[in-house]
Amino acid sequence: MTGNTPADTGGSAVADGAARPVLRVTSLVKRFGDVTAVDGVSFDLMPGASLGIVGESGSGKTTTARVLAGLERPTSGTVELDGRVVAGPEAGRPAARGGTRGRVPGGGARRDRLWRASRLQMIFQDPYGSLDPRQTVARSVAEPMRLHAPGPAAGRRARVRELLDQVGLSERAGGSLPRDLSGGQRQRAAIARALAVRPRVLLLDEAVAALDVSIQAQILTLLDGLRRDTGISYVFVSHDLAVVRHVTETAIVMRHGRVVERGGTERILREPRHPYTRLLLDSIPSPDWDLDRVARDRRALDRL
Numbered sequence: 001m002t003g004n005t006p007a008d009t010g011g012s013a014v015a016d017g018a019a020r021p022v023l024r025v026t027s028l029v030k031r032f033g034d035v036t037a038v039d040g041v042s043f044d045l046m047p048g049a050s051l052g053i054v055g056e057s058g059s060g061k062t063t064t065a066r067v068l069a070g071l072e073r074p075t076s077g078t079v080e081l082d083g084r085v086v087a088g089p090e091a092g093r094p095a096a097r098g099g100t101r102g103r104v105p106g107g108g109a110r111r112d113r114l115w116r117a118s119r120l121q122m123i124f125q126d127p128y129g130s131l132d133p134r135q136t137v138a139r140s141v142a143e144p145m146r147l148h149a150p151g152p153a154a155g156r157r158a159r160v161r162e163l164l165d166q167v168g169l170s171e172r173a174g175g176s177l178p179r180d181l182s183g184g185q186r187q188r189a190a191i192a193r194a195l196a197v198r199p200r201v202l203l204l205d206e207a208v209a210a211l212d213v214s215i216q217a218q219i220l221t222l223l224d225g226l227r228r229d230t231g232i233s234y235v236f237v238s239h240d241l242a243v244v245r246h247v248t249e250t251a252i253v254m255r256h257g258r259v260v261e262r263g264g265t266e267r268i269l270r271e272p273r274h275p276y277t278r279l280l281l282d283s284i285p286s287p288d289w290d291l292d293r294v295a296r297d298r299r300a301l302d303r304l
């Protein structure tokens, strides 16, 4: 076990003060009654880096993501976003080191939510989580701009065209309702909407899990290009190690709410150190797949 310190995740190493993590999660705990869904998770995400959160169903990935997005309050621990504590006992306060002073300018819960949403956006497995089924894609993409940066409609229209182009959608697709698009196009539209406010972090929760493999590859390539072009950071939540390999440099592996392994994604996949990570890798279908061994290893792990 590698413990739950942020140590070796978060992308490029940065000297003191040179750059601070855009997202810092410290000792995060989330309980639902008797169930501890997240149990002491910590990590840093540097600007422009991409971090995977992997684990099986029930390991606490989605709950972690929901706390980061402000959809759940943590039981304890803190989330610092862009130098500001956005969740935890000090929420609304600047982070201890190098953060902005004072509360979010103007204060107020709505202001705080807008501030957070302007820096961190979430993409769900189901694009209907962010697209209104009754609105054209173009309107859905324009909406966050109206909220965050009110200004002339002409400027918004130009920016919507630019965003649609950035995610590979035609103007025609922009004029369509979500139900008239393919699953891949809908996910592109959800990404365009998330990018509309120029967030620093995109939090992707099983964002390609519902798509055919060939479409998955297209979306992953799109995400790679967007990160290169914009310097945005990703937290990429997935049960699928092959997918995580494509879009992240570092990863944490979660089991029963805890981080059991962390490090470079390639290293984790090539030389897993924790038996649970090895089991996850052995569970991927391959020509020499040994189902009996996977079942045996799981029983042994469950006894630990």
Ligand SMILES: Nc1ncnc2c1ncn2[C@@H]1O[C@H](COP(=O)(O)OP(=O)(O)OP(=O)(O)O)[C@@H](O)[C@H]1O
Pocket: 032, 035, 036, 037, 055, 056, 057, 058, 059, 060, 061, 062, 063, 064
């Ligand atoms: N709102 C809730 N109320 C009670 N228990 C919950 C709630 N949300 C999650 N849990 C429990 O917390 C644990 C972690 O769930 P979570 O959804 O975070 O895992 P996960 O790794 O994302 O799995 P999945 O991919 O299936 O969503 C599970 O035992 C789950 O049943």
